[in-house]
Amino acid sequence: MHEFHGIDATLFDLDGTLVSGGIALPWAHQLIEASKGHFAIVTNDAEHTSAEIECLMQMIGLPIKQERIVTAGMEAIRQVAEDMPGAKIAMATSRSLQAYARTCGLYVTDAGPDVVLIGRDRQFSYDTIRFSANAVLAGAKLVICNPDRTHPGPNGTIVPETGALAASILACTGPVEHRVIGKPQPEIFLAGLKLVDSAPSRTLMVGDNPETDGKGAERAGLRFLKIG
Amino acid sequence: MHEFHGIDATLFDLDGTLVSGGIALPWAHQLIEASKGHFAIVTNDAEHTSAEIECLMQMIGLPIKQERIVTAGMEAIRQVAEDMPGAKIAMATSRSLQAYARTCGLYVTDAGPDVVLIGRDRQFSYDTIRFSANAVLAGAKLVICNPDRTHPGPNGTIVPETGALAASILACTGPVEHRVIGKPQPEIFLAGLKLVDSAPSRTLMVGDNPETDGKGAERAGLRFLKIG
Incomplete structure (x- = not known):
């Protein structure tokens, strides 16, 4: 699995990165562990509230508090x-x-x-x-x-x-x-950075979509790891 | 009003040409008269059947038989x-x-x-x-x-x-x-020409929309009169 060096915090995309089709992806727990608890979720979800996502994540064994979740x-x-x-x-x-x-x-x-x-x-x-x-x-x-x-x-x-x-x-x-408003636009990355209280250059964005996660991370000055 | 010279038949657009907002336009009767009864309707209507349009036209004082109406x-x-x-x-x-x-x-x-x-x-x-x-x-x-x-x-x-x-x-x-399928594509003009049994070069398309009526008429080899 990946080791994250020289970073203070990680922003995770959700669909295709930690979950897919309503189940946790095999590497989800390891990714979250690798972030040493300094992470937030930044998702283009334009349907659910972060409270609803907390609930959905709980159900599939990924307990992530709504306070860590930014949605488009x-x-x-x-x-x-x-x-x-x-x-x-x-x-x-x-x-x-x-x-x-x-x-x-x-x-x-x-x-x-x-x-x-x-x-x-x-x-x-x-x-x-x-x-x-x-x-x-x-x-x-x-x-x-x-x-x-x-x-x-x-x-x-x-x-x-x-x-x-x-x-x-x-x-x-x-x-x-x-x-x-949503990836790849910068606002949602900035909101994620605020949650993890980290500088862009020392923050890693992990996502499966080069168009939204990758380009957005680049524009916001974050490092990017493509996964999935 | 217009006099149509050197033409054998006329194709009329409907909305904005003969009717608007559910009523007959002031020049509708004169246009139909000018065609000397050799006309058909060619409309991009993609909701009503020609029978329904006959009924609607009847209600607003423009009795036009469904057999004269081509819809997209x-x-x-x-x-x-x-x-x-x-x-x-x-x-x-x-x-x-x-x-x-x-x-x-x-x-x-x-x-x-x-x-x-x-x-x-x-x-x-x-x-x-x-x-x-x-x-x-x-x-x-x-x-x-x-x-x-x-x-x-x-x-x-x-x-x-x-x-x-x-x-x-x-x-x-x-x-x-x-x-x-629909104006400005040729099929619907060809169907109109068939109804009036006329050659393209001796047929006039009358419409309000240069993009659909005008361009389509040009492509199908018809003459075009913009109205409205």
Whole structure:
């Protein structure tokens, strides 16, 4: 197994790195051990809260506290709440992320939103596309929780991700300014660094995706180990 | 009003040309008169059957028989039935287009389809994206009824169209070979020409959209009049 030298802390991607298809990967425990407990999870998950992920991880024998988990969905909501306190936000997301937005002081509504936020919404529909595109064309800011278009599903299938849902909205609006929060964008890495209280140059990002984990780590000044 | 010289027949676009927002445009009757009864409708509608459009037109005082109407949705189904008789087809479309596919001898199913056809499906959902993308990745042919991403709705809003729905599926599959049937592709113009039994060079296409009506007419060798 890997030995981590010259680093103070490790950021782990989740899907494809520590878990896959709802089970822990064979090397997950060893990776976590190698980090000597100085680690955080940085995931492009735009559906679950960190509390839900803690629960899921517990069930598969990887006890990781929610305080160590940064998700693209929650980070996007946090950024919106910071930039536009009390904003009216329309959310194509899970209900748990909507509840989280309320705890951040945002006003979740479909009437004249200031912001439209797109996550991995299993209720995504024709009406979501129509509503979101028209709200953005009417002036609402568009925030997309992560750029991923798919992630691997069971038996070689693919699972549609936030980026694919956003594609239909952007097809309607045409090119519009919008914000993507999630790997490879830097915010989520910075949030991870804050959790482990480590300098970028002495922090290792471990992930399976060179496009999101690798490029993002490079941009944020972190070292990168590809796995999986 | 326009006088049509040196032409034998006219093809009309529908939305924005003869009707808008569910009412006849002020020049609609005069345009139809100018064609001296030698006309057909060629529309990128990927939701209604020509029988439904006849009914809608009747209601707004433009009595046009279904036999004169070519739609992108029906033309796409006709092409699939011609190329792959009896094929198993999964359809993201209205129920009336599914019924039409059955009358063309296609077998409408979600189990192991040979073809995935995308129309303007108001029931379009996250599950449609997942199912369609995986079926295409497993080898089903992808047919998109028209490339339009939006059409104008009431009060300056936009209405998502077939092309925007297809964008989310193509975002999942990545670049895959697929067929688009509908303006500006030639098939639908050729079907219109057949209805009016006229040579392209002596046929006028009247439409409001230079991208679909204009470019398509040019490619098919028709003359083009922009209106609206």
